[in-house]
Amino acid sequence: MFLSDTIAAISTGMTNSGIGIVRICGSEALNVADKVFRSIKGTKKVSEMKSHTIHYGKIEDEGKMIDEVLLMVMRAPNTYTREDTVEINCHGGIVVVKKVLETVLKHGARLADPGEFTKRAFLNGRIDLSQAEAVIDVINAKNEYALASSISQLKGVVSDKVVRIREQIMDQIAYIEAALDDPEHMSLEHYSEELQTKLQGIQRELQEIIDSSENGRIVYEGINTVILGKPNAGKSSFLNALMGEERAIVTDVEGTTRDTLEEHILIHGISLNLIDTAGIRETEDKVEQIGVEKAMQCAKSADLIIFVIDSSRKMDENDRNILELIKEKKTILLYNKCDLNPAVSLEEIQDITSAPVVKISAKYGDGVETFEKTLKKMFFDGKLDMNDQVFLTNARQKNDMIRARESIKMVEEGIEQGMSEDFFTIDLMNAYEALGMVIGESVEDDLVDTIFQKFCMGK
Numbered sequence: 391m392f393l394s395d396t397i398a399a400i401s402t403g404m405t406n407s408g409i410g411i412v413r414i415c416g417s418e419a420l421n422v423a424d425k426v427f428r429s430i431k432g433t434k435k436v437s438e439m440k441s442h443t444i445h446y447g448k449i450e451d452e453g454k455m456i457d458e459v460l461l462m463v464m465r466a467p468n469t470y471t472r473e474d475t476v477e478i479n480c481h482g483g484i485v486v487v488k489k490v491l492e493t494v495l496k497h498g499a500r501l502a503d504p505g506e507f508t509k510r511a512f513l514n515g516r517i518d519l520s521q522a523e524a525v526i527d528v529i530n531a532k533n534e535y536a537l538a539s540s541i542s543q544l545k546g547v548v549s550d551k552v553v554r555i556r557e558q559i560m561d562q563i564a565y566i567e568a569a570l571d572d573p574e575h576m577s578l579e580h581y582s583e584e585l586q587t588k589l590q591g592i593q594r595e596l597q598e599i600i601d602s603s604e605n606g607r608i609v610y611e612g613i614n615t616v617i618l619g620k621p622n623a624g625k626s627s628f629l630n631a632l633m634g635e636e637r638a639i640v641t642d643v644e645g646t647t648r649d650t651l652e653e654h655i656l657i658h659g660i661s662l663n664l665i666d667t668a669g670i671r672e673t674e675d676k677v678e679q680i681g682v683e684k685a686m687q688c689a690k691s692a693d694l695i696i697f698v699i700d701s702s703r704k705m706d707e708n709d710r711n712i713l714e715l716i717k718e719k720k721t722i723l724l725y726n727k728c729d730l731n732p733a734v735s736l737e738e739i740q741d742i743t744s745a746p747v748v749k750i751s752a753k754y755g756d757g758v759e760t761f762e763k764t765l766k767k768m769f770f771d772g773k774l775d776m777n778d779q780v781f782l783t784n785a786r787q788k789n790d791m792i793r794a795r796e797s798i799k800m801v802e803e804g805i806e807q808g809m810s811e812d813f814f815t816i817d818l819m820n821a822y823e824a825l826g827m828v829i830g831e832s833v834e835d836d837l838v839d840t841i842f843q844k845f846c847m848g849k
């Protein structure tokens with residue numbers, strides 16, 4: 391096969407880390423390693439070593455030692471690419487790792503193209519395309535939850551679902567074709583109704599996967615979180631407490647914040663786009679009015695609202711207006727200024743909302759940890775629309791899913807219009823193909839190339 395030449399690359403990040411790994415893959419991997427590796431104990435050659443064993447030794451180039459290393463031998467087919475693979479664990483540091491790679495290249499390996507290891511894994515049937523794309527996402531994942539979702543996809547959760555839906559579609563195509571072929575033995579009478587029920591189920595499953603890709607966006611891009619409250623409630627103080635620095639101006643003058651201020655923060659690996667807003671109230675001040683208007687706009691598009699209440703003042707019209715504004719929104723309520731004498735009790739607040747309430751003192755930083763725990767819990771309980779079961783992690787897959795859904799819809803419409811069965815197979819086939827694209831079956835070569843070129847070198 392044209393792919394069997396031997397490739398090598400640095401598989402770890404190009405930073406001064408503790409160790410760096412040079413990976414060699416292909417039919418000559420063991421022979422190439424033989425030429426550069428000297429075992430410290432014994433004289434065993436790499437090509438004679440057992441599969442999945444680790445050996446201590448050094449990398450040499452023309453008798454000159456480059457580095458002391460651990461060498462791992464993995465023979466085909468139980469490797470990432472299904473080809474013979476050698477991994478050299480050298481001491482970190484860009485210079486050393488590069489030197490080792492250069493030596494390996496000098497002795498017969500070719501420098502791998504970006505994503506070539508994963509491309510081989512795909513072409514050798516080790517992983518499917520959606521799993522391969524999830525590898526890109528593992529490399530690019532911005533936070534640990536995004537990472538978890540990419541990994542669950544690597545395990546094939548999306549692929550499994552898509553494969554199952556495809557099978558169901560294929561069953562229907564096969565049935566129609568067979569019945570048309572052999573009307574004497576297979577009847578299509580009442581088949582449309584049966585098909586309709588099946589298609590409804592398929593639609594539901596497709597929609598679930600498509601919806602989950604919206605949640606995927608949240609993990610990658612951050613949860614849009616808007617801090618709301620009446621003037622002087624302590625919104626800006628809370629932003630500062632959370633950020634651990636004075637980002638927003640805080641004064642005892644009502645209407646201090648007049649424009650929105652956006653900050654990005656990572657809490658327990660959850661990425662938040664935090665927006666501080668102008669205190670909401672009726673006001674004659676033109677500039678402040680614009681600020682209030684903007685705050686309300688932000689609230690509408692928010693994924694999460696943090697509603698700050700000043701516990702040292704009685705609840706008023708402004709608080710009630712805000713409550714009305716956010717009644718459909720996921721909210722965490724902050725009972726702020728708990729260091730002062732309360733004018734409103736915690737119980738009173740809990741009575742008016744079903745949202746979690748956290749007692750804090752933004753000024754002194756008390757309760758911030760409890761807030762973070764509450765956020766984490768909401769996230770894990772799926773209250774922030776998180777669905778950690780299935781993720782479509784990129785736009786191409788999502789488009790293909792939508793295409794499949796559209797084709798299924800065409801069949802449903804066909805049934806309603808009383809069209810004959812042979813028309814259904816065309817759209818069913820389209821849906822089948824679109825789903826094939828999601829998991830990399832029936833894909834064209836140039837598409838495969840495009841996808842793999844997106845990988846980092848060495849993966």
Ligand SMILES: Nc1nc2c(ncn2[C@@H]2O[C@H](COP(=O)(O)OP(=O)(O)OP(=O)(O)O)[C@@H](O)[C@H]2O)c(=O)[nH]1
Nearest residue numbers: 622623624625626627645646647669727751752753
């Ligand atoms: N005692 C006490 N004072 C607080 C607390 N949080 C905020 N403050 C004070 O309340 C006043 C208003 O705080 P800000 O953070 O500016 O309030 P804001 O909600 O951003 O106000 P606007 O931007 O005007 O809408 C300041 O004097 C803060 O020091 C708190 O937990 N305890």
Ligand SMILES: [Mg+2]
Nearest residue numbers: 625626646647
């Ligand atoms: Mg403010």
